[in-house]
Amino acid sequence: MKLIVQIPCLNEARDIAGVIQAVPRQIEGVDRVEVLVVDDGSSDGTAAVAAEAGADHVVINKKTLGLARTFQKGIATALSLGADIIVNTDGDGQYAGHSIADLVAPIVRGEADIVVGDRKPGDNTDFSASKRTLQRVGSTVVKTLASIDVPDAVSGFRAYSREAAMRTTVFTRFSYTTETLIAAGNSGMVVASVPVDTNAVTRPSRLFNSVRSFVLRQMVTIVRSYIMYRPLRAFMVLGFGMILIGLFPMVRFVYFYFTDGGAGHVQSLVIGGALLVCGYITCLVALLSDVVATNRRLEEEIITILRRMEHDEAARD
Template identity: 40%
Template sequence: MKVFVMIPAYNEEFTIARVIKEIKQASRDYRILVVDDGSKDNTFEVAKKAGAHYVIKNKKNLGLAQAFKRGLEECLKLKADIIVNIDADFQYNALEIPRLIQPILDEKADIVLTDRKVLNLSHMPFGKKYGNLISTLVTRFVSGFPVRDAQSGFRAFSRDAALKLNIFSDYTYVQETIIQAVDKKLKILQMPCEFRARHGKSRLISNLFSYAKKAGLTIIRSFVRYKPLKALLTISFLPLILGILLGLRFLYFFLMGDKGHVQSLILAAILLIIGFQIIVLAFIADTIGANRKVNEELLYLQKKKEFSK
């Protein structure tokens, strides 16, 4: 059973060696793959010197999601049976990897997520703490899965699960992979994990508002892509409800003998038409979604064949 631990990294020369050392302490059997996402420092050289088995580098910084995607593909090419993703900043405890992968070894899970218990973290800034909470609640609503910590990057995948995932985002993969996994009916388990204080500035969340905007856009796109019927029906409620309320308002005044308020009737009609058009669009999108699932199944079979060579 080949277990690969992949580490997407960007300008982490001061911590990458400690992460690699701790992975080796967890087990000498784990293969370590570092994806240097165009670092401007010595991350690539330090990772090699620290003993990573494979170190690859993007020519330029493509973003965490694309570094994660490349790492998955490289692990699959190298015949990995289980793939563990861990950050390069030494905030996660790599000694927990054996516990993380056990449900996959026991065939009880396809994906194992971790829960950092962010509300209990005294070292996490207030903005990030409640930003994480909001993002998790939104991901929970969109995916329909009771995820406890959608932003945790410390997670494990079976080979089959990794083959079925397709990363489209350029920014972050954490929410998208959960939404996809639920859509593909993969078995997901969750367990608590240690999360240490970070030394230095976050490479991903340098600006909280920028992160919220980009991550939020990724969630919305994934919602519409994988649950078009639910997404568009949810959107249609607003114009429909407003149209009904304005229509009832006009009817009330009309029955009271007031022949005015025609503007309310016109606006109500426009809103109801928009609402019904969105509903029609929702069913069209749902039909297209069925075709997407067929294409993704074909892609899964193609990747399975390609990475088995």
């Protein structure tokens, strides 16, 4: 069994050597451990430092593509290299390398498709109070939308089985964390969580400029992912909500129409009628979106089959 630890990074020349050297090369149940560094267009010589530090594979983006696309490129590269398990970790050394063994254990035992490292954000003193709260809220939302119980949903320290990696596709350009979990939950994959150790934070995150920015982007990603995977429920709830709200002014107009002729209450008719029409159209959109979602699921199955054929052939070569 081959494990590849992929490290997407941008301008991490200071820390990347330590991250690579902390990766354990002997793990129970794994025959071979390799390190893949995906340099997202760094300008500080990160790729050269990584190669010198012992990285088995180094891939360089010609320009900065962002974390989500770099993560996806790392997954594709690891699969083509014949990985049976893929671990993703950060290039800033936030996650302790020795926890990789704990992270892959459920996959080695065949108990999970994806394993997320739990940094225990509620107890981690390196996180601010606002960040700990946001972590809990985000994990609760993902649990509700994807029906999976992951205490630290935005953790980037995670392991994928080969099959799960082939089924993983990232659409957002911001971050892959919540989107891939929602997709996994709605695809029937088994997602587990294990406690992991972390190192002290040495610099602020480069993924977002402020907590507000992080929250807004994660909210957009969560809503987008939910609509993508459960459009019928999302749009039907919205449509029926507008219809129910629209009934109140309509009933109000009918009441006054039969009691005093309805004079002066035409606005209730107009508002209610508009809401009913909008609700009806939204319900139609729900049905059409469900058809599109069904076709998308079929396309995902086809893409998975093509990936399996492509990467299996590359691994044999």
